[in-house]
Amino acid sequence: MFKNYFKIAWRNLLKNKGYSIINIGGLALGMAVTLIIGLWMNDELTHNNNFENKSRFAQVFQSQTFNNNTGTGPAIPLPLEPALRERYGDNFKHLIMSSWNTSSYIKYGEVNLSRLGNYMQREAPEMLGLNILKGEKDGLREVNAIMLSASTAEAFFGEINPIGKTVRISNEHDMMVTAVYEDMPYNCSFSDLDYIMPWDHYYNTQEWMQNSNDNWQNNSFQMFVEIADNTTMEGITNAIIDIKKNADEDVVQYNPRIFLFPMDDWYLKGNFENGVQTGGRIRYVWLFGIIGAFVLLLACINFMNLSTARSEKRAKEVGIRKSIGSQKGQLIYQFLSESFLVVLFAYIMAVIIVLLCLSGFNDLARKEIEFPWTSSIFWLISLGFVIFTALLAGSYPALYLSSFKPVDVLKGTFKAGRYAGLPRKILVVVQFTVSVAFIIGTVIVMQQINHAKNRPIGYDREGLIQIPTFSQDFNGKTDLMREQFISSGAVVEMATSSSPTTRIWSNRSGFTWEGKPDGFQEDLAWTEVSAEYGKTLNLKIIEGRDFSREFASDSLGVLINETAKTYLGMENPVGQLLRDTDEEDPSPPLKIIGVIEDIIAQSPYEPVKQGVYVYDRHDNFSYYNLRLNPNQSANQSIAVIERVFKENFPAIPFEYDFVDEEYAAKFAAEQRIGTLSGIFTGLAILISCLGLFGLTSFVAEQRTKEIGVRKVLGASVFNVWNMLSKDFLKLVVISCFIAVPIAYYVMNGWLQEYPYRVILKWWIFVLAMFGAMGVTVLTVSFQAIRAAKQNPVKSLRTE
Structure with missing residues (x-):
């Protein structure tokens, strides 16, 4: 029986090749989009799934309040570790202190490369579940040890066994390789862990760390934990939440609250606003999930519309089948089998489309997704997906066609009825409502990105590069390097800074000034710079003056930004002077010598933070900032800069970043979302137009004789085009009026997450409406004009 169903279904597909191509092609596109989005969502939702203990893994976070504004992050003070071990040690299976992800210069023989990694405590390899390929898991027990990832070990040693070999770190310390571990997967929070070095080595070589043993106000560290089996995240958080407040009276004013932030939330729900967790990337997961569902729905609507539109042609078939004994259920099975066959072919095509597009999609989305050929779960889900889509696409046509009365059909008195086309019209309205909403959403996303991109950033980023200086070799050579770089002709100015131009690495408090309100809790972004920083970045001085080597007093000078001027009142x-409130070891007061235009150093979607730029008196810098000579090519200048660099630092690899590229990276996530949304919106419109094209061609075919009569009676091509087009255009206009308020509500809510955001303009909605109507006219016109130009003699010949 089922074999017969599929045989008839196959014949029907071959008999109506045009409609079959539209049906299968539209469904294939819709299913391909849904498949790609499904693979992307799976990759997002399985982030950090390589950790078997993921549900018990957490990072220690801290919230602090400054002037009723609560900030939350992973920065914690050093004395928190012994306090947790002594009082709550039984609650943790592992408790690991860690540095921030650090770039180090590693040298072995002639190979000298920069790699990212962490200083971590001894239990880190066990807690992280590292797969040790060579050496031993307890590779951090010696203070001069280093563990390397497999790719890093290969870069330095090739086929040579690295265990026991000595590498030079930042031209300062010799470390012995004790283990090689398998690289962490790319969709993991520790994917850039190229090396691990002992925490004790970090502590022993950094005097500032040793001075932080009892300093609860120096939040310069991070901590990872695995909780014990008989505990919960919530229970431990409730126990430790006030541990810092109880340990140091000086920090009580900031209401510090310590809590565990579960690994399950790190990637997808990492945003906090005023101390409250507000989500994060999870909103994009749901967004694309909704897009995928709607795109599939659009493709299914095409199938429903074309199937029910051809109802009169299938009516006699239904009548004959029923008259010779076919039951309604058998007819439903027959039509569902046709639906299943179409969906099966569409799925095969969708898989082919995904395979062809996956590499490009990975490049665009910055993923490494692979097609899960060997996953039995994937194929079970795929089978369910095919069945679900077949039922979704075929249920309405099956129920509709199987309900015809055989007597009316065979007498020739069957009429589709006045409202028979109403469901198809509703479905067309749904299709274009979704498409118009997608258009509006995509335009607004791109507008928001461009709005932030066009925001004044306070400095000239063109022709500006930064060179990391993470080695003691750079100390004491700033003036020499500046002189050599400028005299080479490749650079017009150079300055140092304690953080990159596009980031804030340090925040300070503990100052007083004239007119400071009682109880005011300052929080200032802190950057130490050399005298030429303003000239190198082309900063705009609003009040006062820039740093100058001609004034010895500038060594205690400070520049503030416009936001800081308002913030400090x-x-x-x-x-005016900023005075240190530390009574035991006060620093000299800092004198404000100038106010600069706000520099965007954090998110371009957020307000600029109040910042101070302090003259660097102690070589406390991490970057050289170089302004390239505008009169020669960048490549030529970089080559000269590299030569000068290598002459002075032969043991350190030459690295640099263009500041404009670093700034552009701040838009990467939103840019990818906007681009992907645009692609999916285009496919949604294409699928909708495919359905419209099929419906128009069928309507034109149904009304062939009517068109012939009208032409004989003098109707013009325009009259015929207008007759066939106006009904569809009315449906699209209705769709626009439904889509606009929905899109406005959704996108206005989305924009509220950005303090610095675009204002919704009326022309965006009008443009989307006219765009949708224009696409409709073009789609319908092709078939309408084609039908209007046919020779009426051919269409009337059989009358």
Whole structure:
């Protein structure tokens, strides 16, 4: 019986090749989009799934409040570790202190490369579940040990066994390789862990760390934990939440709250606003999930529309089948088998499309997704997906066609009825409502990105490069390097800074000034710079002046940004002093010598943070900032800069970043979302137009004789085009009026997450409406004009 169903279904597909191509092609596109989105969502949702103990893994976070604004992050003080071990040690299976992800220069023989890694405590390899390929798992027990990832070991040693070999770190310390571990997967929070070095080595070589043993205000560290089996995240958080507040009276004013942030939330729900977790990337997962579902729905609507539109042609078939004994259920099975066959072919095509597009999609989405050929779960889900889609696409046509009365059909008195086309019209409205909403959403996303991109950033990023200086070799050579770089002709100015231009690495408090309100809790972004920083970046001085080597007093000078001027409540800040409130070891007061235009150093979608730029008196810098000579090519200048660099630092690899590229990276996530949304929106419109094209061609075919009569009676091509087009155009206009308020509500809510955001303009909605109507006219016109130009003699010949 089922074999017969599929045989008839196959014949029907061959008999109506045009409609079959539209049906299968539209469904294939819709299913391909859904498949790709499904693979992307799976990759997002399985982030960090390589950790078997993921549900018990957490990072220690801290919230602090400054002037009723609560900030939350992973930075914690050093004395928190012994406090947790002594009082709550039984609650943790592992408790690991870690540095921030650090770039180090590693040298072995002639190979000298920069790699990212962490200093971690001894239990880190066990807690992270590292797969040790060579050496021993307890590879951090010696203070001069280093563990390397497999790719890093291969880069330095090739086929040579690295265990026991000595590498030079930042031209300062010799470390012995004790283990090689398998690289962490790319969709893991530790994917860039190229090396691990002992925490004790970090502590022993950094005097500032040793001075932080009892300092609860120096939040310069991070901590990872695995909780014990008989505990919960919530229970431990409730126990430790006030541990910092109880340990140091000086920090009580900031209301510090310590809590465990589960690994399950690191990647997808990592955003906090005023101390409250507000989501994160999870919103994009749901967004694309909704897009995938709607795109599939659009493709299914095409199938429903074309199947029911051809109802009169299938009516006699239904009548004959029923008259010779076919039951309604058998007819339903027959039509569902046709649906299943179409969906099966569409799925095979969709898989082919996905395979062809997956590499490009990975490049665009910055993923390494592979097609899961060997996953039995994937194929079971695929089978369910095919069955679900077949039922979704075929249920309405099956129920509709199987309900015809055989007597009316065979007498020739069957009429589709006045409202028979109403469901198809509703489905067309749904299709274009979704498509128009997608268009509006994509335009607004791109507008928001461009709005932030066009925001004044306070400095000239073109022709500006930064060179990392993570080695003691750079100390004491700033003036020499500046002189050599400028004299080479490749650079017009150079300055140092304690953080990159596009980031804030340090925040300070503990200052007082004239007119400071009682109880005011300052939080200032802190950057130490050399005298030429303003000239190198082409900063705009609003008040006062820039740093100058001609004034010895500038060694205690400070520049503040416009936001800091308002934040500190200073009408005339130039000449005022910022005094240290540390009574035991106060620093000299800092004199404000100038106010600069706000520099965007954090997210371009957020307000600029109040910042101070302090003259660097102690070689406390991490970057050289170089302004390239605009009169010669960048490549030529870089080559000269590299030569000068190598002459002075032969043991350190030459690395640099263009600041404009670093700044552009701040838009990467939103840019990818906007691009992907645009692609999916285009496919949604294409699928909708495919359905419209099929419906138009069928309507034109149904009304062939009517068109012939009208032409004989003098109707023009325009009259015929207008007759066939106006009904579809009305449906699209209705769709627009439904889509606009929905899109406005959704996108306005999305924009509320950005303090610095675009204002929704009326023309965006009008443009989307006219765009949808224009596409409709073009799609319908092809078939309408084609039908209107046919010779009426041919269409009337059989009358």
